Amino acid sequence: MTRMDLELTDTERMLRDTFRSFFTREVEPHVPAMEHGELLPYDLMRHMHRTLGLDAMIPAMTAERGGAAVGTAAGERGGAFGLDANTARYARTTFMVEMARVSPSFALSYGASVGLFASNILKRGTPEQIERFALPVLRAEKIGCWGLTEPGAGSDALGGMKTTARRDGDHYLLNGSKTFITNAPHADLFLVYARLDDGGPQSTIQPFIVERGAAGLTTGPPMKKMGMRGSATGEVFLDDVRVPAGQLLGGGVRQRDHVKASLAVERGGLSVMSYGIAERCFEIARAYALERRQFGQPIANYQLVQSRLARMYVAVANCRRIVYADYLAGRTLKESVADVCAGKLYCAEMGTFVAFEAIHILAGNGYMEEYVVERLARDATLVELGGGTTEIQILTIARELLGGQG
Numbered sequence: 001m002t003r004m005d006l007e008l009t010d011t012e013r014m015l016r017d018t019f020r021s022f023f024t025r026e027v028e029p030h031v032p033a034m035e036h037g038e039l040l041p042y043d044l045m046r047h048m049h050r051t052l053g054l055d056a057m058i059p060a061m062t063a064e065r066g067g068a069a070v071g072t073a074a075g076e077r078g079g080a081f082g083l084d085a086n087t088a089r090y091a092r093t094t095f096m097v098e099m100a101r102v103s104p105s106f107a108l109s110y111g112a113s114v115g116l117f118a119s120n121i122l123k124r125g126t127p128e129q130i131e132r133f134a135l136p137v138l139r140a141e142k143i144g145c146w147g148l149t150e151p152g153a154g155s156d157a158l159g160g161m162k163t164t165a166r167r168d169g170d171h172y173l174l175n176g177s178k179t180f181i182t183n184a185p186h187a188d189l190f191l192v193y194a195r196l197d198d199g200g201p202q203s204t205i206q207p208f209i210v211e212r213g214a215a216g217l218t219t220g221p222p223m224k225k226m227g228m229r230g231s232a233t234g235e236v237f238l239d240d241v242r243v244p245a246g247q248l249l250g251g252g253v254r255q256r257d258h259v260k261a262s263l264a265v266e267r268g269g270l271s272v273m274s275y276g277i278a279e280r281c282f283e284i285a286r287a288y289a290l291e292r293r294q295f296g297q298p299i300a301n302y303q304l305v306q307s308r309l310a311r312m313y314v315a316v317a318n319c320r321r322i323v324y325a326d327y328l329a330g331r332t333l334k335e336s337v338a339d340v341c342a343g344k345l346y347c348a349e350m351g352t353f354v355a356f357e358a359i360h361i362l363a364g365n366g367y368m369e370e371y372v373v374e375r376l377a378r379d380a381t382l383v384e385l386g387g388g389t390t391e392i393q394i395l396t397i398a399r400e401l402l403g404g405q406g
Contacts, residue, residue: 006324008090011083015091019098022052028102034230035375037222040186041109041230042143049140058138089327093272097323100276104379105230107276111269112182112231113137117144117191120262121209124250133189133209145183147192147236148259150176155392157193158205158259163238165194165208172248174208174216174241184234185222188212191249192238193259207258209247216241227378260337266387267344274351275319277380281358281373282312288362288371299361308357315350322347338400345393351380 008016026047033039049055083091099107114137121134136142153160163176174194178184190210195203210217220235286309289300299305322343326332335343355377359366366373384390 006090006320006328009087011087012090012094015087016094016098018052019095020101022048023098023102026051027099027106031103031106031230031375032369034103034105037229040232041103041106042140042186044106045110045113045143046140055139058135086327086330089332090324093323093327096269096272097276097279100273101280103230104273104277104376104383105228107273108228108231108382109143109183111266111273112146113140113144113187115265115269116146116262117189119265120146120191120207120258121249123261124253124258125209126246126250128246129209129249137189142188143183143186144189144191145181145187145236146262147178147181147184147190148262149178149180151179154180155389161193161195161205163192163194164197165206165243166197167245168242170245171242172208172245174210174238174243176238178236178238180223180233181236182231182233184219184236185232187219190217190236192236194238205259206252207249208243209249210238210241210243214241214243226381227375228382263387264335264337264340267340267393270383270387271319271343271347272323274347274380274383275316275323277351277376277383278312278316278319278347278354281355281376282309282316284371284373285309285312285358285361288365305361308361312354312357315354319347319350336400338397341388341393341396341400344387345390345397348380348383349390351383352377355380 006012027044030039030044034041096107096111099110118134118137121129122138125134133144137144148157150157150160150162152162161176163174163178165172165174172194174192176194178192184190189212192208192210193205194208195205197203216239218237218239220237222232222234225233286300289305289309290298292299300309321328355373358373359377362371362373365371369375388396
């Protein structure tokens, strides 16, 4: 049997098995309820933090940016479980892979809260902002969301942004709306991007931390979607929302560098999610092909089925090399914008490809909820759109390669 495992140490294998066991045992039984809107994922996230001891990772996460005060506030318990640097790289990626194998929706909600809201504050916020807003989200005590996209500004998020922020004494007044925002219907905290209405010739776009309950902030109901149904997506409306000046992220950031870095985080996370989807779908399809018998023999004996499985394996193997690149190199790689977009583009397309190939191998059964692959195929489709569509990835790669031409 060809194994899809990397060459793992005993510690790395234990980490993978621990994550897989948790998500299979504690999350997967609740996936149908989450998919049908009968259960929100947030209590399960809190249970995940307690059971896996994820709070132990917070001091290591805050040490680089937050300083001694933040580290003390988080609890001085050493690094991320005392792992060496490369094992920690493996653990971070595998944690999200195993989550996505079971429920991409769960991974999407968690990633938006921790990866996009909290990590932005952790990297660019003041010590006070980190203490007040990032740490509760990192501990899963509160849920965050990231508000960039607008009804008229999706791919052109910066150029088409209409949401404004006008200085009013010690506050800013925010007006506008956001759409397709993961966690918005239930979030406690919002990182909202707005164009400064300061009368300058070139207004800048800045992120503001807004709390649920602020006068003038409302959210729409969860949107009905093709996939990722276990993750609530919604609109955010801002009508003269008064935000203290102290909640301007970091006192102000360089907008394009900041948004580019945030999109890189999102695209990297979506690549990992796609790999998790593809790996699970391949395993289901392979097992089914070996077990299902037609015309007196397993369908795996037929060359057309073998061809599908072989091409699926190539896709999964290549995605694995992309998402585990840092781990395989034994160091943190410095990726260009083109590299990040290329990874997201390839993994997203291959995640969808492998999922729909799995449906073909399972045939009628693949169309049924019981066999999981139909849900994973619907979820995979979102990954090709989120974080910039396929076309945006291609345009960005070309622009980076050609030095800004086009």
